[in-house]
Amino acid sequence: MPVKVPENRQVSPYFMLFIIYGIQVGIGVLSYERVLAEEIGNDGWITILISGILMEVILWMVYRVLEKNGGDLIDIHKELFGKWLGGLFSVIFSLYFLTMSLVVMRTYAEIVQVWMFPHLSYFAIAGMVGGTAYTFVSGGFRSIMGICLLSIVYSTPLFISLFFPLPYVHYENLLPMFHHSPLAIISAAHQMILNFIGFEVLFLAYPFIKQPKKAKKWGYYAIYLTTMLYILLFIITILYYPRRQLKGILWPTIEIWKIVDLPFMERFEYIGITIWFFTILPNIALSLWAASRGFKRVFNINQRITAILMSILIYVIGFFLNSRDDIDLLNAILSNIGFGFLCGYVPFLFVLQSIVYKVKKRNGKT
């Protein structure tokens, strides 16, 4: 029985754009240029393009799986794997989102500690971020959509930082083009996964969208927008920094913010990191919401209590990850799990579901 959400808790179809854009643009965008430069250098923009196309295909598969079933992931798991195994898979899915919110929170806390407040403890930052994210989760899906929309509005001032490096670029950094093998370019795409994961939240958020068929095109636009943003940012970074130097810069995007020179303000990256607080809020709020909703749908426990417990859990666990290596490891783990989920599990679900439905139809006919 697919789940039905009351109409006053649903959102208009064009919010699909904000969901996907909001959860994809997070902490990956601050450091991905270094990762790509290490792996593949100045042809990285082709990698980003290919990853974007791959994500569009996977989004198409996600839509097909959801449409055929009509409900959310818990229903799909129940249908395909039965109640107990399906419940287990749904719990794993919720834990995946919990990990995502933990990673985003810890990475942002590290950035604040490195760039703004060296002596501020993790507890204070995580308390603020987690507490704020919880107030959005407790307002329901609609208020999370509100912050998705508003965070895009509040992050528009950051786009002026793309204009300031332009007088200092070296166009010859882009050459020689296409001197990597296609195989190398495509295999570098797995480094970009961290920037694109997150739209699996659609698996749980699909029933909350009015007229889902109309909403599909907004999802494709969203991935197109994120891809374009990443390509633009990558090209400007590559034009400004030579590849060798880029390997040593941990957060190239923040370094690009340092170039901004406004008459009334000296260091723009402080403003940038403060605005970034609003950019990661949709990530953490949506992940927390998805995790607690997954648990609620499987076990029927109160979502508010689950959300509070999960916030406290990631608050506490984040404390034990102190060094740069730990955080790097965490990002790598999430990247691998995400890759496995997006490029492995979703196609698997797609194929399995079409087989099961064909078998059911044949059985139904006879």
Add this chain to the structure above:
Amino acid sequence: MPAMLFRRKSKTNNNNNKNGHKLPSRAERAKSLSDFFSMMEESKDFVSSDHKLKHMTVRISYLNPMVDPKSIRRDILPYLISCDATKLEDLVHYLPFVSITHTKDVEQIKEKLLKGFILIQKHKEDPDGLLLELTAQHGRQVTPPEVEFSVIGPKTAFVESLDTNIALIRKLLPIPNFKVKEMSVGKVTKTKVAVIYIDGIANRENVNTLTQRLKDIEYDNIIDSSFLVQMLSDNKHSPFPQLVDTERPDRVVSALIEGKVAFILDGSPFVIMGPTTIMEFFTAFDDYALVWYLASFFRLVRLGSVAFSVFATPLYVAVLTYHYQLIPQDLIGTLISSRMGVPFPPIIEALLMELTIEVLREAGVRLPTKVGQTIGIVGGIVIGTASVQANLTSNVLLILIAMAALASFTTPNYKMNNTVRLLRFPFLIAAGFFGMIGIAAVFAILVAHLLKLTSLGRPYIEPFYPLRLSDLKDAFVRLPYSQQGQRPLLQRPVDSGRVNTWRANFKYDIDE
């Protein structure tokens, strides 16, 4: 469970005399009336006396202060004394009143007598009488508005009498669709409330929600409409008012035409309207009187000054305490020299000054006018200058705080003014502890609160969050009247077209 029992009990009490399934007997009614009279006679202002007419005697009772004394001598007694009636019912034809109620219902007699009606009975114990309405009009005349003053535009404001207020609105809305529904709230005060709306534009849901909530109010003392606003709000603990109050009839009429529902409380000069959005609290009548781009500019100035008033001091504290690297090189000399010698960190300095300004403001409200001017000058100028010279505070901060205080007064609505004043403090404290991240966190919590807020069920930050582009034409900016052909979607009006925009915007071609 106990609450339900209580409610059921009061409901049956109410139904006893109204539905008339079991009317009390004549003896019961007479006893109840005589008990009532003996209670009333303990007050000196209750007048009750027998008069002998040509063929019968009558007893006239009334509450002296509530009745116009000249009218008794002029409109009632001469006619009574010279009439030929023998029964109470015939007196109706002799008295020069349009509506006289002849009733045997003791509850109604008690209620109306307390409201200032005159009771005429045959003799004292008779539970059967005539009720005449002759209440004296106390209260002030219609005066210019004090809180929502406008430079151009009509200068009428509501007064405390319900009938005068409805008359002021009816003058501007001479249509039959304008409906006025009355009910009474408050157990002890029994105040009259009139719910007004335009049938055919206002959505029935809004009317029903408001009426239902008014009926459900359980409180004894309802004196002012601001009490009702707090009891009828969707979120009673939010600093943001969810129903807008106004003392201008033209504002009420514009809101009614857009499809809002309003209610007027007898005794309060403020009319409350809903459902509303946060942008309504920043609009003034002058916006509609000027050309659209001037009006848009002033509206943006107003919004900008509110933002400045909330964020200026917290940003000062955050930047000077934690992020001094942000200050441009030319400015840093001024700031450092202004803070030299100040013994407190910026957060303590800012809190002290903010609290001083709040004290000044509260004192200014309560001072009698003669003393007020002196204290204003003493407080504002002397204390400020002296504290800068004593190095207790920096002059840059003083400028910022004074400007922020001034800027917060640009809000046309008094309730929102108070909210803006209050909002500054959480930002200030967060800035003192966590710098700009603190300001961002408190701002995010504020946004979360606003996203959940509803006014009579409709979203509070309406043109922004459920992004209705067509409603943005009157939010941040005010587009010209030629663009305002549709009513805003917030109230879900039944009839959303205002004017025939084609005919309104029709232009002849060149040289036609």
